[in-house]
Amino acid sequence: MVKPFYDVIVVGAGSSGLMAAIQAAQQGVSVLLIEKNKRPGRKLLLSGGGRCNVTNRTTRDELIKHIPGNGKFLYSALNQFNQEDIIDFFESQGVALKEEDHGRMFPVTDSARTILDTLLDNCRDLSVDLLTEATVETVIFSEDKSKIAGVQLTTKEIIEAKSVVLAVGGRAYPRTGATGDGYAWAKKAGHTIARLYPTEAPLLSDDEMIVTQALKGVSLRDVNVTVWDAEGKAIVSHLMDMIFTHFGYSGPAILRCSGHVNQYLFESGADRCHLSIDLQPSLTTDALEAIAESQRDKQILTILKQWMPERMAEVILSQLNITATTPFKQLEHEWRAALWSRIKGFAITSIGSQPIEKGFVTGGGVNTKEIEPSSMESKLMPGLFFCGELMDINGYTGGYNITAAFVTGTIAGRHAAWASMG
Ligand SMILES: Cc1cc2nc3c(=O)[nH]c(=O)nc-3n(C[C@H](O)[C@H](O)[C@H](O)COP(=O)(O)OP(=O)(O)OC[C@H]3O[C@@H](n4cnc5c(N)ncnc54)[C@H](O)[C@@H]3O)c2cc1C
Known part of the structure; x- marks a missing residue:
C-alpha cells in the first residue's frame, strides 16, 4: 500500500536504485522505490552475459582508470563505499562471489538472479515499499521552487517526499526500461546534460x-x-x-x-x-x-x-x-x-x-560538476539526488558500470535519508 508521503523516494529499481533504496532504509527512514516495469532489475539481469559482473577486484586507481567517463568524480564516493564494500555486502549475506579474468567478480551461481534476489530480499526486509508498473512523469518542487517536493506519476498521482533519488539509468538498451526519462527532470531542476553518445558499442x-x-x-x-x-x-x-x-x-x-x-x-x-x-x-x-x-x-x-x-x-x-x-x-x-x-x-x-540504443552504456548525462561528489546531491536543487548511468559517468564493461551504480546508489541513498532527517 503506497502512502502519500515518504522520507525518501527512489525512482528506478535498477542496479543503482535498488542499492539506494536499501541504503536509505538502513538509516531508518521510510522509503518508496518506484519502477515502471512489472519486474525490477531488467538490465541487471542482462549484465555480464546474464551472470552479473557485480564489481571488479582492483585498486581504487585502476577502478577509476577503467571509468573513462568522469571516473575521478567518484573519488569521494569511493572513500565512503568501494568495490570491496560491494563484495562484503553480498558475501555477508551468504552470496559467494568468485573472481575471473581481469578482476571481474561474479556470483558463484553464475546467475544474475542471485544478485537481484539478494537486493530485493534486502528491500523487503527493510520494509521498502516497492511500487512497480508505475511510471514517474516528472519531479515536483516546493511552491517557491527552492527544494524537491516529490514526484508525479503518469497517472497524475502525486507522491510527496523530503528527498528524491533519481536512478532511472541512461538510454542504452531501452527495452530494459532505461529510456532516458531522467534528463528532462534534471533539466527542470536547472541541470545541464552532457551530450549523450554510445559507449561499449560495436x-x-x-x-x-x-x-x-x-x-x-x-x-x-x-x-x-x-x-x-x-x-x-x-x-x-x-x-x-x-x-x-x-x-x-x-x-x-x-x-x-x-x-x-x-x-x-x-x-x-x-x-x-x-x-x-x-x-x-x-x-x-x-x-x-x-x-x-x-x-x-x-x-x-x-x-x-x-x-x-x-x-x-x-x-x-x-x-x-x-x-x-x-x-x-x-x-x-x-x-x-x-x-x-x-x-x-x-x-x-x-x-x-552502432546507436546508443544498441550500446551497453550511455556516454554523457547529468553534468557531474553540478552534483556534490560526496553526497550525490544536486548543487542546484536541495533534496534531489542522482545515481547510476543517468549521470555523466561511464565505465568499461568488466563490472565498472555496476560498481559505479552500486557506489553512487549507496552514497545517494544514505545522504538522501540523512537529508530527510534534517
Ligand atoms: C546487455 C548489457 C550488459 C551489460 N554488462 C555489463 C557488465 O558486464 N559490467 C558492467 O559494469 N556493466 C554492464 N552493463 C551496464 C550496467 O548494467 C548499467 O550501467 C547499470 O545497470 C546501470 O544502472 P542504473 O541503475 O543506472 O540503471 P538501470 O539498471 O538501467 O535502471 C534504471 C531503472 O529505472 C527504471 N525507470 C526508467 N524510467 C523510469 C520512470 N520514468 N519511472 C519509473 N521507473 C523508471 C527502468 O525501468 C530501470 O529499471 C551492461 C549493460 C547492458 C545493457
Whole structure:
C-alpha cells in the first residue's frame, strides 16, 4: 500500500536504485522505490552475459582508470563505499562471489538472479515499499521552487517526499526500461546534460574487408587495438580480444575503444576514425623476423598462421600482393618490412558506432560538476539526488558500470535519508 508521503523516494529499481533504496532504509527512514516495469532489475539481469559482473577486484586507481567517463568524480564516493564494500555486502549475506579474468567478480551461481534476489530480499526486509508498473512523469518542487517536493506519476498521482533519488539509468538498451526519462527532470531542476553518445558499442566500418565480408566471423585473441587522432597521436589502446562482423568490428577491445571513437568523431568533425590492430603485441618486429628466418624454407602463409587466423593472414598477403605459397626465404627485405608493419599495425577505420540504443552504456548525462561528489546531491536543487548511468559517468564493461551504480546508489541513498532527517 503506497502512502502519500515518504522520507525518501527512489525512482528506478535498477542496479543503482535498488542499492539506494536499501541504503536509505538502513538509516531508518521510510522509503518508496518506484519502477515502471512489472519486474525490477531488467538490465541487471542482462549484465555480464546474464551472470552479473557485480564489481571488479582492483585498486581504487585502476577502478577509476577503467571509468573513462568522469571516473575521478567518484573519488569521494569511493572513500565512503568501494568495490570491496560491494563484495562484503553480498558475501555477508551468504552470496559467494568468485573472481575471473581481469578482476571481474561474479556470483558463484553464475546467475544474475542471485544478485537481484539478494537486493530485493534486502528491500523487503527493510520494509521498502516497492511500487512497480508505475511510471514517474516528472519531479515536483516546493511552491517557491527552492527544494524537491516529490514526484508525479503518469497517472497524475502525486507522491510527496523530503528527498528524491533519481536512478532511472541512461538510454542504452531501452527495452530494459532505461529510456532516458531522467534528463528532462534534471533539466527542470536547472541541470545541464552532457551530450549523450554510445559507449561499449560495436563499431561500424566501410573498410574493404568489411564490405567484402572477407573476415566476417574471424576473431583475434589478445590483440592491441589503438585509436588514433588526425595528428597520429594515440588516443587510447586496449589489449583484449576482438571480432570482425558483417557491419564492422566488435569484441571487448573494440567496445572499450568505441566511446573514444565517438568522442573523437564528434570533437574533430572528421567522418572517420583511424584505428590499428597489433596482432602480436608480445613480439617486436625483430622477433617476428628472427622467428620467420628460423623457418625460412616454409611458405609465408604457413609462417603467418602461427600468429593469426588463416583468413586474416590471407587478407594481409592479398593486400600486399604476396603469393601465399612463396617460401619465406624468397621474400625481399622491403616486403618483409611491409609484412611486419601490417602485423604490428593492421590499419582499420570506423565511421562511428552502432546507436546508443544498441550500446551497453550511455556516454554523457547529468553534468557531474553540478552534483556534490560526496553526497550525490544536486548543487542546484536541495533534496534531489542522482545515481547510476543517468549521470555523466561511464565505465568499461568488466563490472565498472555496476560498481559505479552500486557506489553512487549507496552514497545517494544514505545522504538522501540523512537529508530527510534534517
Ligand atoms: C546487455 C548489457 C550488459 C551489460 N554488462 C555489463 C557488465 O558486464 N559490467 C558492467 O559494469 N556493466 C554492464 N552493463 C551496464 C550496467 O548494467 C548499467 O550501467 C547499470 O545497470 C546501470 O544502472 P542504473 O541503475 O543506472 O540503471 P538501470 O539498471 O538501467 O535502471 C534504471 C531503472 O529505472 C527504471 N525507470 C526508467 N524510467 C523510469 C520512470 N520514468 N519511472 C519509473 N521507473 C523508471 C527502468 O525501468 C530501470 O529499471 C551492461 C549493460 C547492458 C545493457
